[in-house]
Amino acid sequence: MKILLLAGDYIEDYELYAPLKALEMLDIDVHIVCPDKQAGDTIQTALHIVDGWQTYSERPGHPFELEHNFSDINLDDYAGLVVPGGRFPEYQRYDQRVLDIIIHFFDQKKPVAAVCHGLQLLAAAGVLKGRSCSAFPMCKLDVIAGGGEYIDFDAFSKNVHIDGNLVSAPAYPAIGVWLREFIKLLGVKVTL
Template identity: 35%
Template sequence: MARVLVLTGDAAEELDSMYPVFRLREGGHQAVVSAPTTRPVKLVVHDFEPDCDAYTEKPGHLLPVDLAFADVAPEDYDALVIPGGRAPEYLRTDADVARIVRHFFDRGLPVGTICHGPQVPAALGLLRGRTTAAFPPLKADVEFAGAIFVDGPDVVDGNMVSCRGWPDLPEWSRAFMAVLEKAALAT
């Protein structure tokens, strides 16, 4: 059983956040949700509607939080997931998030990013030389961060698994679980 840390916050996309938590638990792993504080985070639902040039955003469910970023000891975890939505936009500036995310990248541990999730490692200079998917309008951002952008549902670059957004979650989940299992066999 792996212990997987899920970094999230208010305005994280509901499916990007809840699907990995449930899939990890279904697979026998422990998913631990972390956010700026321990109060439940307010998730949002993003959808694509024919009369809108961008995605729409509606209120989503509350997601219980297990511990605050400041209380995370990253060495207690085997992998990391960074869901998308608007949360990565402000989480990427949090000093504890930087400390946590660097730990996983520095040690080559599994890291999953979904939709806008790559904004966090991009802001920390951790995508340079990597290949990643992201929400397609972020292509310029990830390329500016030194990454190669791939428009795909399950992009695997070593220990990192990324996707474009919630429609890709079945493919992303299979790929992330495979990377997680491979890492477990290696230890």
Template identity: 40%
Template sequence: MPIGDGTEMMDTLYPIFRLSEERFEVVVAGPEARTYHGVMHEIPPQENVPWDITREQPSYHIRATEAFSDVNPADYDGLFLSGGRAPEYLRYDEDLLGIIRHFFEHNKPVAMVCHGVELAAAAGCLQGRKATTVAKCALDITQFGGTYADDPFVSDGNLVSCRTWHDYALLFKPFLKLLQKTQVMGNGASEQVHA
């Protein structure tokens, strides 16, 4: 799971805990192995002046135990692209883009939520693919040759996507099925595998 400063914490912590419950080891990676600042995004309810877009505020911190440059994607069975503002600058990291391409080229399970789509788009992996994301990121799919669906959840081969963490109830069963299928096919040799 790639992260950076500005990672949305609900997008990120829920998958870490949910995948861990199924005995997948989630390895968190960043530009460097260090602690990063998370954020919370929400459209505030009942504001005097309504918000057209999410408001950002500080949230928890999260530690990346690996640097992108040290990750060998062949050692991993799946990829989870979480959202927040981090993808805005992570999409320029060539090490990360190479990791993402590996998962698509080898047809390994990939899940993405919200702004995580910016990473798959920058890696050139959405051509001919159908996906969903938060509406303000639809161009990240269509400008890169993909088809945007304004649905809570979309499954397209090895790629599963949802708009925001509010749609996670629809995302995780199909993503876990893909990971378990990969594990059965021999890509995950141990009882606890990497996602």
């Protein structure tokens, strides 16, 4: 099974590495792509820290070397899509190629896992109309402007929201349960 993960510079570090490693553990092949970057190029991740200011601060995270070319992806090869947060959704929501990818997964009703600021991309793609989702609290207006119903969870909760093929969460503290629900949507069974 292959999963596509959208990425870009200043993606949230946890929201890139945790899904990658958890899905690899389940023998799922994760292709991480970034517009205008090729295999061998590096993207810079960021750590977003809530440290008492009116907004979070940002520190450089681990660099990540891409292994796949954005220009080479065949969307029909992928069983699902992961849309992390961080700062990259803020500028990639203006890239029609990225929006077309998201639209494809919703049109095909394939599982989509979006977290934190990743919902900005879904709102820009127009796929939230008539849907409900969670997101980082500062993205509430994006969700509403995109026609969605915002589900208000505390940003540091371990809550997720499922609406059809979409599983969403407010931020990285929910990664474990967010991924658990995503793999259920993929039809992956984990037994103990």
